[in-house]
Amino acid sequence: MQSHKETLLLTPENMGQVDRAAAASGLSSYGLMERAGQAVAACALRRFPGALRFVILCGPGNNGGDGYVVARALRAAGTEIAVHALGEPAALRGDAATAFAQFTGSVAPLADYHPRSGDVVVDALFGAGLGRNLAADVIATIEAINESAVPVLAVDLPSGIDGRTGAVRGAAFQAAATVTFMCRKPGHLLLPGRMMTGDLEIFDIGIPERILLAQGGKIGVNAPAAWRHVLPVKTGAGHKYVRGHLAVFSGPATATGAGRLSAMAGLRAGAGLVTLLSPTAALSANAAHLTAVMLKVVNGDGDLSALLEDVRLKTFVLGPGFGDGERARRYADLIASGERRLVLDADGITAFRDDPQMLFDLFAEGEPRLVLTPHDGEFARLFPDLAEDSTLSKIERGQKAAARSNGVVILKGADTVIAAPDGRALVNENAPPWLATAGSGDVLAGLVGAHLAQGMPAFEAAASAVWRHGEAGRTAGEGLTAETLIDALGGVDHIM
Template sequence: MHDALQDMLVTPNEMAAIDKDAADSGIDSFSLMRSAGMAVSAAALRLFPTASRFVVLCGPGNNGGDGYIAAEALAESGAQVALFSLGDPSKLRGDGAKARSACRLAVVDIGTYEPKSGDVVVDALFGAGLARDLPNSAQDVVRRVDASRIPVLAVDLPSGIDGRTGEVRGASFTAAHTVTFIAPKSGHVLMPGRALSGALEVFDIGIPARLVAARASDLRINGPAIWKQYAGGLEAGTHKYKRGHLAVLSGGPASTGAARLSAAVGLVGGAGLVTLGSPPEAMAVNASHLTAIMLKEIGSAADLGEWLQDKRVIAFVLGPGFGVGKKARDFALMLCDRALVLDADGMSSFQQAREELFEKIAASGGQVVMTPHEGEFARLFPEVAADASLSKIEKAQAAASLSHAVIVYKGPDTVVAAPSGRAVVNVNAPPWLATAGSGDVLAGIIGAHLAQGFPAFEAAAAAVWRHGEAGNRAGRSATAETLAQSIPPLT
């Protein structure tokens, strides 16, 4: 893949525009289809060398054209190939019709296919452009193939996955491997599409990078390239205040653990020093558990206002174990003009007063990051969450625009979105990150990055990625404490 396309995500509409621009520029569209089909056949032979038979299922559009080319190439290599079509192949038009004409294999109706042991299915029914339910005849084949447990190699995207949202449209193949072209699509990285795509291989079929970049939006797969300019090494003459002072605000004596966890992670994440702001009644319990973390009594808005006079305190984390209510709202509104991670109870406190928060963020010009999981997102952005037409990426972007904050929409396919529309999708997180305290760890890492001077978007993206890597390092038995011990360095 061309270096300029690394980590790029495109939507199906953007990919369609890229294909059109390529054709308009004089590139022969059939040559691109042929490159795609040959890439599929090469992947099939490489991945499934012991297949008894390759069963190529061709759809009524250009994805089917890729399949016809792949089928012919597989047959020429000496493999046994069976070819099935959805619909009448004589009705194909354009490059799809040319591909069918160039394929010398007999084709029969897809409804007659009965899976056999040793088969490998090459799924070329529908690609990333699918935005409706699969036809019933295709759904029947999906069910038969799934029941047989034979492997599936998907062309572009497993048929049945919506290329924009990653959702299943009626039914979907579960692919062992997917070959797509030019760049991943959003449906490859959003759940459940990501899980159903298997291993993803991106093949450059020859469209110039400049044409891709001209149509692609600012959407990426999350990775170090997003924040590398802010993750430089430490200077020899640095000191703790240069590395950033992070403040984490604690709840009452019965709920101090979450804030202490975020504070401890703040140090591991790179802040030069971390202070836990504690209400008077929780000072003793917090003091008994802290060593490197400093402790300051913050019981009221007046206490917080006085602390804010110290401009060396760069960033704040508010929410883990803090408690829902007026105090959380008052504190959050005071912190909107600073670098702030608003997590958990901090967000939930604004369920009935979100406009005040959003207006304050917009007016203050601070660097605010909010970190909702599915339930919190639905409480704070109910109209966005209820819009079934939107993908998770689009929901995060809408929430960021509405709130004027960077949104970390958590889950197995965490999306980080900025009010500008910029977004990344995270793909490195293992499922065992779903453990108590995991969100507190993430909040602490984001806070550490904000304290070090990262812009809010990059702070959040880097933290989500490091959080995922920590989960991989900690392994299946990960707890919040072992996650904190497993956070990788930024560089």
């Protein structure tokens, strides 16, 4: 059984609350620091058996305290060590002061360290709690170490990475590996922090899971544990209408491919029926490429209104290759009536750039029925103020956008965030870099539509689609195309 700690994300603020709650429960806070430092020392010895010297860089807070425990443990193991401190160690307080007192070795200033061949640096300067820009002298040290290619083992998070946002605060270590404690923090998953963390190890230092869960729950790592409980149950009594009917709008005759990719992905992802809604001028182009996907003429509002009389048709994908902004707005208005669900992607998002509130008003009432799938540029068209606010993490941008739109927001990228209006958010980590290819987003839109058509709630439909999209990308392998990505979707069904 997978532990909640594997998918839990805690901000530095939340982790501080966990530490205080653990101490209040009777756990020794210094005992936790001791276990953390010993774990880092064990990792250092295991990962770098050929090190000629371990250089421990200790900061002015509890991360530095961890570093002094590491130094003591490595010295006891018989390795050569050197300790360099930022600030005056005598000024340490609390558990960090205790750790320094237990070390008893010599400590040199941080500025005195000059990398040499055979060194391994243990970075215990700041950890995940950093929320300010680094001083120039610290930046100089970090840059010198990065340029030297001396391997770095980071304690909690590479120093210079903001644990809440993943942003670089002036400079940051490029770690070969990082040891963190109990669970991951947003900075481990959000870019560029993810790229600086290296191999990540999560070590349980003994805080009860109930204390972690009491401070978490709203944000996490996207994994089947978050949505498996609402996956459609497949039985022998099922038929195509039970599995839902998905409709995807085609673009004009010169841009039909994107809509077809979404439609084919929706069918492959389990929708019982999929219909491509095509203007007359694009019928021949679409008909030449479709078999199992049905084709229906929709030339304007009248055709769509007639189609909407079929109460079984409740889920739509609008935007891939669509092109016509004015028509997209009218279609969204028609779809919004009733209990219909809409995946708005690409050109569908751009259609509302001049009046985003018009879109939000259409879906303002009730449970979320709108799923938005923007990349950063499209996000800025609907939420310019959030996009420009550098104080927000990607998670926070997604949460605020979801609350404003009463929709589920899939803020795409290598660190895709899925956010719901109620504040829930998941960060995806399984997508390979080769998913960044033409048509990949169209496939994702169709996936989301298929999951909605099968009756999944909007947040879980979006999150499961993003995860399935990433797993299919891994299965298809480097060099995939949108077509081979669709073919790979079935290969991941058994692990959902």
